[in-house]
Amino acid sequence: MGNVDVLVGLQWGSEAKGKIVAHLASEYKAMIRSGGPQAGHTFYYEGRKYVNRQIPCGVFSDCSLYVAPAGIVNLEVLEDEIKRYDLIPERLMIDRNVMVITKEHVKAEQESSLKERLASTGEGVGAAQVDKVWRKGVLFGNFVKGSWLERYCGDVVEAIHSHLNNGETILIEGTQGFGLCLNYGGYPFVTSRDVTSSALLNDAGVSPKDHRRTIGVLRTYPIRVGGNSGPTNSSEISWEEIERRSGSSRRIREYTTVTGRLRRVFEQDYETLERAIMVNKPDELAVMFLDYINADDFGKEVFEDLSSQSKDYVFELEERLKVPIKLIGTGPEERHIIDRR
Numbered sequence: 001m002g003n004v005d006v007l008v009g010l011q012w013g014s015e016a017k018g019k020i021v022a023h024l025a026s027e028y029k030a031m032i033r034s035g036g037p038q039a040g041h042t043f044y045y046e047g048r049k050y051v052n053r054q055i056p057c058g059v060f061s062d063c064s065l066y067v068a069p070a071g072i073v074n075l076e077v078l079e080d081e082i083k084r085y086d087l088i089p090e091r092l093m094i095d096r097n098v099m100v101i102t103k104e105h106v107k108a109e110q111e112s113s114l115k116e117r118l119a120s121t122g123e124g125v126g127a128a129q130v131d132k133v134w135r136k137g138v139l140f141g142n143f144v145k146g147s148w149l150e151r152y153c154g155d156v157v158e159a160i161h162s163h164l165n166n167g168e169t170i171l172i173e174g175t176q177g178f179g180l181c182l183n184y185g186g187y188p189f190v191t192s193r194d195v196t197s198s199a200l201l202n203d204a205g206v207s208p209k210d211h212r213r214t215i216g217v218l219r220t221y222p223i224r225v226g227g228n229s230g231p232t233n234s235s236e237i238s239w240e241e242i243e244r245r246s247g248s249s250r251r252i253r254e255y256t257t258v259t260g261r262l263r264r265v266f267e268q269d270y271e272t273l274e275r276a277i278m279v280n281k282p283d284e285l286a287v288m289f290l291d292y293i294n295a296d297d298f299g300k301e302v303f304e305d306l307s308s309q310s311k312d313y314v315f316e317l318e319e320r321l322k323v324p325i326k327l328i329g330t331g332p333e334e335r336h337i338i339d340r341r
Contacts, residue, residue, distance in 0.1 A: 002210035003163075004170045006197045009177030010276040011222040012232070014256070014263065016288035016329055018043040018057045020217055021173050023327070023337055025058030029168035031065055032056065032160065034203040035175030035195070036072035036101070036125035040257030044333040051257050054078045055092065056173045059085045064163070066156045068172075069097040070193070070203035072128050073140060079149070094149075095156035096141025101128045123258065126192040157205035164210055172200045178276035179222075179232070179269075189230025197280040216282030216323065220289045220313070222269055223254060226261030234267040248295035270320065277321055284341075287317065288329035299331040303338050 005028075009015045018041030025031065037053040044050070045060050054077050056065050065087070067073065073094065082092065105124030131137035144150045163170055178184065180191045181199075193199070197214040201207070221242060222232060242265065243252050254263045291298040294307045303311070318325050328338040 002207075002212050003168065004172065004201070004206050004210045005213050005215060006172045006174065006200050006211065007215045007217065008174040008195065008197050008200065008280050008282070010216045010218045010273055010280065010282070010285075011177045011269070012179040012224045012229075013039060013176040014223050014254070015177060015217040015219050016286075017041055017174065017217050018052065019288070019329060019332070019334075019337070020215070020286045020327060021057040021171065022060070022334060023339070024171060025061035025063060027169065028058065028061075028063050028171045030160065030163045030170045031058040031063050031173055032068050032156070032170065032204045033066070033173045033175070034068035034071045034200065035193070036123065036128070037074040037077045038123040038125045038191075038258055039175040041173070041175070042257055042332075047333065049332075052081060053258065055081045055085070055087070056171075058171070058173075059087070064159070065092045066159065066204075067094045067098055068156055068204040069095040071095065071098040072101060072125050072132075073098055074101045074123065075143075075149070082152070089151040092152055093154040093156055093159055094140055094152050096139060096153050098140040099128050099132045100138045100140055100143045101125065102138065105131070129192040160204060160206065169212075170206075172204055172206070174200045178280065179272050184275075184279060186230050197282070213283040214280055215284055215286060215327075216277065216280055217286045217288065218273060220268065220287065220292045221265050222272075223263040223265050225256050225259065226263060229264065232266045232269045233271040234269040236264055236266050239265060242292050246292050246295040248291075248298075250295075252292070273321060277323060282323055284326040285317075285321065285323050286327035286329070287314065287325050290314070290328050291330050297330055299333075299336050301330070301335060301338060303328070303340055306338075 022043035033056045040051045040053050042051050043057050101124040105127035108127045176195045181194045293313050294309045297310045326341045330336045
């Protein structure tokens with residue numbers, strides 16, 4: 001058995017993967033992220049909210065941080081995150097083969113019909129991916145030569161395997177979700193890559209032989225970004241309906257971290273979940289936003305303290321999906337999590 005764990009979203013992104021990564025960070029010596037800046041991962045630390053779009057969410061632990069060769073970076077976003085956390089090159093490495101988003105990439109997407117047709121973020125990620133496939137893009141290692149960012153450039157694959165050779169544990173932080181996979185999602189309402197557990201291993205240059213376990217993250221009510229972002233296999237509902245069902249006295253609304261759009265919300269989509277589990281084979285699950293089932297459970301930290309309604313939801317979900325639920329999110333802050341491992 002290897003030492004690499006993979007965290008993967010099982011729906012359409014925004015499953016609160018960042019919160020789980022921050023919770024688990026102290027258990028790993030290294031964390032890897034691929035994907036691009038169109039996916040914002042949110043977590044709390046000491047009561048303050050943070051959103052990472054390029055760097056793994058384990059920034060407040062002691063682990064080493066990496067951006068995998070398959071990653072795509074917006075240099076302004078990357079620079080902001082490096083400065084925000086005062087990260088030194090000994091702590092953070094960006095692979096030399098990471099693709100750089102240029103102004104031309106952003107312009108191309110903003111002038112296209114992607115936003116209207118598919119509710120794209122228009123961050124230039126897809127355009128950059130196209131240029132990489134056409135072999136006419138600019139790689140991070142070439143782009144940053146002579147700049148202060150050159151100190152952060154290196155061979156991430158070699159560094160990762162150095163950790164593995166030392167018997168150290170690694171977590172790959174997946175972005176987006178299974179329903180958005182290029183090859184497995186509801187095309188054309190998808191992203192520009194696959195984000196399955198096996199694809200994430202490949203993105204980081206990790207062999208399946210080094211894989212230890214997969215953690216699947218899901219929400220009680222799946223969401224998609226606002227606009228014409230595509231369907232699910234379940235009915236769309238309103239945020240007011242979730243407030244009514246949960247008995248919440250507070251206003252519940254969710255907005256995307258990158259574009260600020262009001263998210264669309266749906267009934268649980270078991271068909272997509274079961275397919276996601278078939279393809280990703282998670283060893284355990286993290287279920288987030290349990291307080292949307294019963295608002296009285298907001299912020300609870302002990303499973304036995306949950307309402308019978310929420311407990312029944314967890315038990316029924318475990319029975320239906322045939323995968324143990326080990327982590328449960330009951331609110332946004334770092335302490336709002338139940339760890340059943």
